[in-house]
Amino acid sequence: MSRQRPTLADVASAAKVSVSTASLAFSGAGPIAAATRQRVLDAAVELGYSGPNPLGRQLRRGRSGIVGVVVGDALKRSFRDPVSVQFLDGLVGTLGSLGLGVLLVPGPSDPSQPAVDPLVESAAMDVAVVMWGGTSDHPVQDVLQRRGIPTVVVEGRREEGVVTVGIDDRNGMAEATRHLLALGHERIAVVTLPFDASRREGIVPPERLSQIDWEITRRRLAGVTDTGLRPTAVYETPASLVEHGHAAGLELLRGDDRPTAVVCHSDLLASGVVLAARELGLRVPQDVSVAGFDGLDLPWLAPDVLTSVAQPLADKGAAVAHAVEDLLAGETPVHRELPVTLRVGTTTGPAPA
């Protein structure tokens, strides 16, 4: 343990071979005699050498093997949403099998904070993945572009020169809405994802409906109105969390002119609405139907099973990983749009008479 950490050169000289040969012994990429190889490996063990230093390898190869994943929000908030987590799980798994690691890069948190995490500016990454890349001001994407780091945007706006992976949420949302319409509902309210970073909360005044900055919110709301429905109310939430759905439900469902159904932009919001309905003494779905989006497994909603539009989260992660792979191979991946499926649960039923 006395001196410096041994290098490949040390191992090579101990094994009495050249460094290039020693390199081959570890990488296996090239012809080498089994005996030589073994000699190198033995020398390595002898010296306590545990394999090539990744830093040297990375510089030489010009690749870090790292994919920076910019989460669309403060980590804590982002990861409270199973949607992010399950997506990330699919992404990390697939990237892992490609030999790539995931560097967590915090996204913009408070509007007050510096807009771009220092890691975006200076961390080593071969490719970046931007989750929830749907805002119109993209300081993060600008920095990445300046650095020349190829980027995959998830759920963002489809733009020239930007690789995107998304889901068919507009049609999915429309399908959920039509499901309610088919059940005879006429008074339907909508609980939406945030319109922008302002984190506003409450029923949206009509003029604000045309000022949606977040692409995903715009698309899902468009899906609702694609059906021809004119919602009785549109309620904006500051984040996709149960408590915000709960607040929305309390506000929307009190009073006699309440809607008979609520469509929500996410399952977490929808489950909050269900809890609020129960709390108000309303039966679900006899008095009020509730539909969500995401297809999450929500055991604590039992015995109810949420009617929801299921999106293939793990597949989405894998699709993004493959886009990353293409980018690394120098190819330009095409936009992928994954299908969604309406899954009818126990929280929607015929409109009350």
Place this chain on the structure above:
Amino acid sequence: MSRQRPTLADVASAAKVSVSTASLAFSGAGPIAAATRQRVLDAAVELGYSGPNPLGRQLRRGRSGIVGVVVGDALKRSFRDPVSVQFLDGLVGTLGSLGLGVLLVPGPSDPSQPAVDPLVESAAMDVAVVMWGGTSDHPVQDVLQRRGIPTVVVEGRREEGVVTVGIDDRNGMAEATRHLLALGHERIAVVTLPFDASRREGIVPPERLSQIDWEITRRRLAGVTDTGLRPTAVYETPASLVEHGHAAGLELLRGDDRPTAVVCHSDLLASGVVLAARELGLRVPQDVSVAGFDGLDLPWLAPDVLTSVAQPLADKGAAVAHAVEDLLAGETPVHRELPVTLRVGTTTGPAPA
């Protein structure tokens, strides 16, 4: 965009300075005339140079600026637990302010899978953090040690030569138990975290009680018995998830000789027990009291607020980050054990008469 990406040397020659001067212009670490500095920066913009290549810098400095975080389980499962997420949030935040990035390294998932993710073997990291490092076989820690990567173990066994950060969960668990005893409960069951990687589920036969592999489970169970309590039953779960708590609740609370209180090793488990109790028509806390551990915010349990032992999750992340900082500075951080606090909610009350 024709040729290679520009390097610092290109910028230097365009600005008619030496590379070392150009380097100073970017790092700011050294004396440089403001005018020269500006000339370099202008040249950089001109050439589309976006700052020093991190790979070159890392090799030169011998540091990657990366902390590998080995999550204690498959990502998906791990991140379904707010405990991991909130800890990670604190960790990433504090490390970020130290200029360090977090590389996500999947931990052992299935016992069938290769025990150690390839990233552990070969990714660049200056320090590693092992979450839930409490198992007796540490293939991951062995590899890290062989590579000479200093490691912080969270919630693991305190051992010679291993830096650990933990919480005082043994006393916390004892305090929760004493709270129940003080309320007059005599028949108390325990719902525990996994004993080992076997993911067994159900009431534990007595002989298995001495075969707890996971340190955290051992400590928390010891906390319960430290009070002198002899639990009516000990129920082992395969993971800290609501559905497993639910299953435990259903099994423990059916029948007339049911316990009047259940102490759980986590809030997710406890909330599952509450749901099961409600489902069985039992009133909480009139018929059965339930206590948890972690101090999570569980909005969907409303109107109940879980009685729980709160642990400072963000602080734990920060404490680990500071241990990492010490390690990087060449110092040996001391073991930190953070305090926990019993917070009485609405789910515990006097034992039924």
Place this chain on the structure above:
DNA sequence: ATGAAAGCGCTAACAC
């Protein structure tokens, strides 16, 4: 305040 030079540890041409 600036420049020259060395070298971090490795891999990949290329020659033998």
Place this chain on the structure above:
DNA sequence: GTGTTAGCGCTTTCAT
């Protein structure tokens, strides 16, 4: 099959 050589892009003494 093995060795020689040349960098990858940068930071950091050390001179000037």
